[in-house]
Amino acid sequence: MRHSWFRALLRRRLAVILLLIMQIWFLFYIFQNESYVSTVLRTVVQVISGFLVLSIISKKDKGANKVAWVFLILLFPLLGGLLYLLYHFQSSTRKFGKKILQIKEKNRKLYKLPGNVSEAAAMVMQGHMPQVRYLQSVGFPIYDGTQTEYFSPGEAFFPDLLTELKKARNYIFMEYFIIQEGLMWNTVLAILKEKVCQGIEVRVIYDDIGCFLTLQKNYAAQLEQYGIKCELFNPFRPILSAVQNNRDHRKITVIDGKVAFTGGLNLADEYINTYEKHGYWKDAVIKVEGKAAWSLTLMFLEMWELCRGGHEGAEQFFPKNEIMDRIITDGFVQPYSDSPMDDENVGEHVYLQIINNAKDYVYICTPYLIVDDSMVSSLCLAAKSGVDVRIITPYIWDKALIHMTTRSYYRELIQGGVKIYEYSKGFMHSKTFVSDDHTATVGTTNLDFRSLYLHFECGVWMYDSKAVLQVKQDFMDTLGQCHQILPEECKGNLATRLFQDFLRVFAPLM
Numbered sequence: 001m002r003h004s005w006f007r008a009l010l011r012r013r014l015a016v017i018l019l020l021i022m023q024i025w026f027l028f029y030i031f032q033n034e035s036y037v038s039t040v041l042r043t044v045v046q047v048i049s050g051f052l053v054l055s056i057i058s059k060k061d062k063g064a065n066k067v068a069w070v071f072l073i074l075l076f077p078l079l080g081g082l083l084y085l086l087y088h089f090q091s092s093t094r095k096f097g098k099k100i101l102q103i104k105e106k107n108r109k110l111y112k113l114p115g116n117v118s119e120a121a122a123m124v125m126q127g128h129m130p131q132v133r134y135l136q137s138v139g140f141p142i143y144d145g146t147q148t149e150y151f152s153p154g155e156a157f158f159p160d161l162l163t164e165l166k167k168a169r170n171y172i173f174m175e176y177f178i179i180q181e182g183l184m185w186n187t188v189l190a191i192l193k194e195k196v197c198q199g200i201e202v203r204v205i206y207d208d209i210g211c212f213l214t215l216q217k218n219y220a221a222q223l224e225q226y227g228i229k230c231e232l233f234n235p236f237r238p239i240l241s242a243v244q245n246n247r248d249h250r251k252i253t254v255i256d257g258k259v260a261f262t263g264g265l266n267l268a269d270e271y272i273n274t275y276e277k278h279g280y281w282k283d284a285v286i287k288v289e290g291k292a293a294w295s296l297t298l299m300f301l302e303m304w305e306l307c308r309g310g311h312e313g314a315e316q317f318f319p320k321n322e323i324m325d326r327i328i329t330d331g332f333v334q335p336y337s338d339s340p341m342d343d344e345n346v347g348e349h350v351y352l353q354i355i356n357n358a359k360d361y362v363y364i365c366t367p368y369l370i371v372d373d374s375m376v377s378s379l380c381l382a383a384k385s386g387v388d389v390r391i392i393t394p395y396i397w398d399k400a401l402i403h404m405t406t407r408s409y410y411r412e413l414i415q416g417g418v419k420i421y422e423y424s425k426g427f428m429h430s431k432t433f434v435s436d437d438h439t440a441t442v443g444t445t446n447l448d449f450r451s452l453y454l455h456f457e458c459g460v461w462m463y464d465s466k467a468v469l470q471v472k473q474d475f476m477d478t479l480g481q482c483h484q485i486l487p488e489e490c491k492g493n494l495a496t497r498l499f500q501d502f503l504r505v506f507a508p509l510m
Contacts, residue, residue, distance in 0.1 A: 005276055010462065011488040019336055024510070025143060027419060029244045035353055036268070043085065048200055049080065049084075050183070052084055053074065054216060056073075056084075062372050062449075063372060064372040064373065065372075065453075069084055072084075074465075075256065082291035089109060095270050097341035101342065103302050103305050103362075104339075106311075107298055107301075107302060108124070108192040110314055111294075111295055113143050113293055113318050114143055114145070114294050114395075115145075115291070116141060117141075117332070118132060118136060120144065120383075121142050121144075124464075125332070125463055127357055128439060130353065131350070131353040131357070131461065132334065134349060134353065135334050135336050135346070135350070136354060138333060138336075138344050139475065140295060140336040140337070141315070141334070142332050142333070142334040142417050143290070143291040143295070143319075143333050143334065144291065144329040144333075145291040145327045145329055146289045146291050146329070146330060146333040147285075147290055147328070148287065148333060148460075148466055149287040149289075150284065150287075150442065150469060150470035151263075151287065151464065152283065152421050152474045153272075153280075153281065153283055154271040154273065154281065154283045155272045155273055157285040157287075158272045159297070161261060162187065164253075164261075164371050165195070165215065165253075167255065167259075168200055168255045168256055169199065169200065169271045169318075170203070170257075171200060171201040171202070171203070171254075171255075171257075172195060172200065172253070173223070173254040173302070173304075174188075174204045174205070174252070174253050174254075174267075175206075175248065176207075176208045176210075176251050176252075176267050177206070177247065177248060177251060177254075177266055177444075178204035178205045178206075178211060178214060178267065178268055179204075179206045179209070179211055179214075179215060179266070179267045180215070180266075180267065180277065182273070182274070182434075183274050184267055184269060184272050185266060185267045185268065185270065188267060189226075192228055193227075193228070196226060197227075201229070202229065203228070203229045203231075203300075203304060204223060204231075204249040204417070205232075205233055205303055205304060206220075206227070206230075207232075207233045207248040207249070208232045208234060208236045209234075209236055209247050209249060210248070210249075210266075231307035231308050233303065233306075234247065234248065234277070243391060246456065247421070247454075247455050248303065248339045249456060250262070250299070250303075250456055250457060250458045251263060251265060251444055252287065252296055252300050252458065254293060254300055256319060257294055257297045257317055257319040258289065258290070258422075259293055259294075260280070260287070260288050261287050261288075262335075262442070262443060262458055262459065262460060263283065263284050263285030263430075263431070263443065263444065264284055264285070264286070264429045264430050264431050271283055277397075277398075278426055279427055280424055280426035280427070281427050282423055282427065282428050282430060283429045284365070284432050284474070285442070286443075286467060288333055288460060288469065290357075291327070291333075292333040292335055294318060295334075295335035296460075297317060299335070299337045301314040302482055305373075313417050318449060323481050331465035331468070332462070332463045332464065332465070333461075333462050333463075333465060333483050334461045334484045335459070335461075336350065336414050337457065337458040337459075338445065338455075338459075339456055340494075343356075344351070345452060346376070347443070347451070347452055347457050348433070348445075348452045348453075350376070350459065351433060351445075354372070354433045354435050354439060355435075357439070358387045358389075359387065359389035359436055360388065360435075360436050361387060361389070361390070361436060362382060362390075362433065362434075363390050363392075363432075363472065363475040364390065364392070365391075365392045365428055365430040365431065365432045366391065366392075366403055366428070366430075366434070366446055367394055367429045367430075367446055368402055368429065368446045368447060368448040368451075369391065369448070369508045370504075371448070376413065376416075377418065379391075379413060379418050380413065380416025380418060382508060383418045384417050386420075390418075390419045390479075391420050392423055392475070393420070393421070393422055393423070393428055394422065394423050394426070394428040395422040395426070395483065396428045401503060404499070404500060405500065405503040405507055408501070408503060408504050409490075409504075410485050411490035412491075418486040421479060421484050422483050422485060423481060423482050424481055424482055425480065425481050431443055431444060431445055431446055431447075431459075434471040435470045437472065438463060439462065439463055440461075440462050440472070440495070441461045441462070442459060442460055442462075442467070443459020443460060444457045444459065445458075445459055446457055448507075449507055477500070
């Protein structure tokens with residue numbers, strides 16, 4: 001059975017790759033052909049490419065993104081211009097974005113069902129209210145009545161996940177970028193099947209690209225046979241489409257609207273270190289119990305509606321007042337999500353606010369460090385202003401070119417006073433910020449262009465919650481397993497530096 005499944009999986013992947021190659025070959029054929037039609041077409045595309053360069057320079061966008069596209073179009077005027085048109089002017093992308101906006105606006109008031117505590121927060125937060133007001137302005141309220149707990153690494157989180165899943169009485173919602181059969185997922189699946197038999201609603205969303213090589217094509221149908229409702233996010237189609245570039249990178253589990261988890265962990269064995277992949281896997285998860293879990297519940301339901309269509313009324317899943325009076329307030333908690341289909345880079349703005357508000361320290365964990373000038377400037381400005389800025393990245397990489405691009409930023413950041421460390425034991429996959437013993441965020445957003453601007457992401461921002469100091473302690477403990485990068489290690493030879501500079505030009509398109 002395993003061999004049959006693998007052959008079917010391989011046939012699907014090869015068929016998709018072949019169709020994409022055929023489309024790219026057709027484009028090259030049209031532009032290389034010497035016929036009259038091809039000549040006219042090339043001239044038209046070259047003229048359009050020139051106007052596109054002017055348009056790109058004048059539009060509101062990230063500088064690094066502009067440079068990448070302009071460089072590509074000037075280097076390959078025919079192919080580059082056509083790719084830009086395909087990427088930015090597709091009706092499917094506009095429809096997708098419009099649908100997301102409609103769902104978000106419809107549910108905007110529902111996020112406030114647990115109550116509004118912004119006035120109470122303002123009395124104790126002092127300089128952190130700009131962060132709170134910003135997230136509220138894009139639809140994410142701040143909550144009290146919430147307990148937080150931080151888990152790292154993955155094997156510390158897994159037992160608690162199983163315990164909470166077994167407690168479910170009404171529903172379980174799970175949304176993940178990657179699901180792969182193995183100890184972790186199979187154990188979770190056994191509980192989900194049991195809960196379905198008890199009459200509990202179970203829903204699963206997984207990203208089709210994220211699971212492209214890990215699950216069978218008909219796996220969603222298999223889950224449906226068990227009674228588990230399942231949706232694929234943005235199913236992959238072998239056509240040149242910009243919307244295929246926007247993936248659901250979120251990791252969310254919600255139980256009864258009372259308890260929710262999010263963070264870097266997918267549902268695969270390497271995340272809990274029962275299978276070694278890129279050395280020891282270091283990851284992080286945040287658990288919220290109480291009012292703030294409702295925010296993550298709504299995030300899931302919005303994605304569910306986007307995938308399945310229809311409208312069932314998200315308010316029916318609100319746990320009402322049964323949890324509101326029993327949870328002792330553990331600081332303030334503000335979950336948030338980020339969509340690539342609008343002009344708000346929420347994940348990036350949360351990170352920048354933490355850096356810019358820091359007075360004593362900012363400690364960061366990220367698997368990738370590929371950022372634009374505004375992030376580099378903020379990090380260096382904080383360090384030069386006396387803030388202790390430290391960043392941990394992986395020593396063992398999962399993608400060679402991405403890791404080489406990450407290292408290309410070391411020299412500039414170290415010169416600016418930022419301390420860079422590499423996690424010697426293996427792969428650092430946590431996405432955490434902690435600052436001044438007061439604020440922290442744990443979520444799914446990497447410090448790279450794809451995660452910051454192209455993927456659907458989420459996170460939990462906290463003020464004076466128990467988990468804040470847990471994140472800090474974990475960072476300090478992890479430093480003992482890291483190697484600090486020294487300035488002389490960043491020099492490299494001329495060829496390496498030139499290649500890294502070349503990679504940085506195209507970093508926004510990676």
